[in-house]
Each structure stands twice: as structure tokens, then as C-alpha cells.
Amino acid sequence: MESISPNSGTEESVNLRAQVAALSKTLFTVLVCLVGVSVTLNIFLWRQVHYTRADLNMLRQQAAAQIAEYQQTSGPKMDAFVKQLQDYTKLHPDFKEIAAKYGLSATSAPAPKK
Numbered sequence: 001m002e003s004i005s006p007n008s009g010t011e012e013s014v015n016l017r018a019q020v021a022a023l024s025k026t027l028f029t030v031l032v033c034l035v036g037v038s039v040t041l042n043i044f045l046w047r048q049v050h051y052t053r054a055d056l057n058m059l060r061q062q063a064a065a066q067i068a069e070y071q072q073t074s075g076p077k078m079d080a081f082v083k084q085l086q087d088y089t090k091l092h093p094d095f096k097e098i099a100a101k102y103g104l105s106a107t108s109a110p111a112p113k114k
Contacts, residue, residue: 089099099105
């Protein structure tokens with residue numbers, strides 16, 4: 001039989017405690033790094049939101065000008081053109097197939113104005 005020395009249990013205990021301490025230190029370091037990365041990512045995303053909102057406000061102003069121009073000039077001209085095509089379709093039956101293909105049948109009316 002092997003004899004168990006009283007020091008062997010203490011050495012293993014000391015070794016085990018050293019390993020647990022090293023593991024604890026490593027875990028703490030990883031958690032600190034994770035918090036750092038998380039904070040950095042949040043700052044980056046916050047800045048992106050800030051820049052995107054500024055860009056969106058600028059684009060809304062530009063779009064508002066283009067929408068107003070469309071509603072005042074281009075929209076009525078397009079509606080008049082569609083109306084002329086519908087009138088042409090009524091006078092020329094051979095054009096009905098083409099008009100139907102593009103949704104310009106005489107029964108379809110232009111979009112209502114707001």
C-alpha cells in the first residue's frame with residue numbers, strides 16, 4: 001500500500017487555489033474587455049444614428065421640394081397625357097390592346113388629386 005503523506009494534500013490544495021485564482025483573474029480581464037468593446041460599439045452606433053438623422057432631415061427637405069414641383073407641374077401634365085391616351089384609345093380600337101397592356105384603358109381614371 002501507498003502511504004499518503006500529509007504534505008501531498010496541501011500541495012494539491014495550494015496548486016488548485018493558484019489555478020482558481022488565475023482563472024478568476026482571466027475571467028475578470030475578459031469581462032473588462034467585453035465591457036470596453038460594448039461601450040465602444042454603443043458609442044459608434046449612437047454616432048451613426050446621429051449622422052443618419054441629420055442626413056434624413058436634409059433629404060426630407062430636398063424631397064419636399066421635388067414633391068411640391070411634381071404636384072404643381074409634372075403631375076398634372078402626366079394626368080393630361082394619360083387622358084389624351086385614353087381619348088385616343090376610344091377613337092382607335094386597334095390601340096386598345098396596347099393601352100390595356102400598360103393599364104391605360106378608358107375605364108381607368110387618373111389618380112385623384114389630394
